[in-house]
Amino acid sequence: MVQLSPPVCLLGGLLGLFLLVSVQMDQTPASMCTPLKTLNYSLSHRQRYMKHNFPINYTIRVHSYEVFKLSNISKMRLQVEGFFLQRLWFLVNQGVLKKIIRVMPLKHPSRPYAAELERRFKDAEGVFVQSHPTEVFLQELPETIQEAWDHLTEEPDRVLESRWRFVSPIDLMDIFCHTMHCLFRECFDDTEQQQNYCSASYWRKGKKKKK
Known part of the structure; x- marks a missing residue:
């Protein structure tokens, strides 16, 4: 029987831990599925609350990086792991939900719905953080993600005018x-008539419909 020296064993252990963390980072933890499916149920009512309760052609101002489309994910996922895209997804939609709620008067008929959506989103975010080792959140972000992160967290009065976009609440919720x-597809594989939202053919099809 071959005896491995302590340094070799330690190196093997560290390599095994690195591979384990990499696998965990690239997959959606099973614990995420319940809060995400709850969030998905709320989003299934988005047409009523985010379209019909708003004036026709109503839009709100958001940062260009907050229009985080499937096409963006398709390009970025070639360069970065799914974990980092999921982190960016949470940051993006945290800002989107806050901006939608901010434009609603206190007695707006959709405000309770939007507040509930934000609570369920925060629940999912909490589970996301708890489902990963602390070490992965301390890692240096990939350049593409860091660039988006920096733009999304800069002060609004420092954002270039060209960076703002005017988008309807329902379009933002559809993207959401x-x-x-797409990013948490393992939780929705069993959904009936599930669309392959990650495929380029899907987002290109949606792009053609809007022309």
Whole structure:
């Protein structure tokens, strides 16, 4: 029987830990599925609350990086792991939900719905953090993710005018929902008539419909 020296054993252990963390980072933890499916149920009512209760052609101002489309994910996932895209997804939609709620008067008929959506989103975010080792949140972000992070966290008065976009609440919620199904697809594989939101053919099809 071959005896391994302590340094070799330690190196093997560290390599095994690195591989384990890499696998965990690239997959959606099973614990995420319950809060995400709850969030998905709320999003299934988005047409009523985010379209019909708003004036026709109503839009809100958001940062260009907050329009986090499937096409963006398709390009970025070639360079970065799914974990970092999921982190960015939470940061993006945290800001989107806050901006939607901010424009609603206290007695707006959709405000309770939006507040509930934000609570369920925070629940999912909490589980996301708890489902990963602390060490992965201390890692240096990939350049593409860091650039988006820096733009999303800069002070609003420092944002260039060209960076602002005017988007309807329902379009933002559609993007929110579709990107969730793409980035956390393991939680929605059993959904009937599940769309492959991650495929380029899907987002290109949606792009053609809007022309």
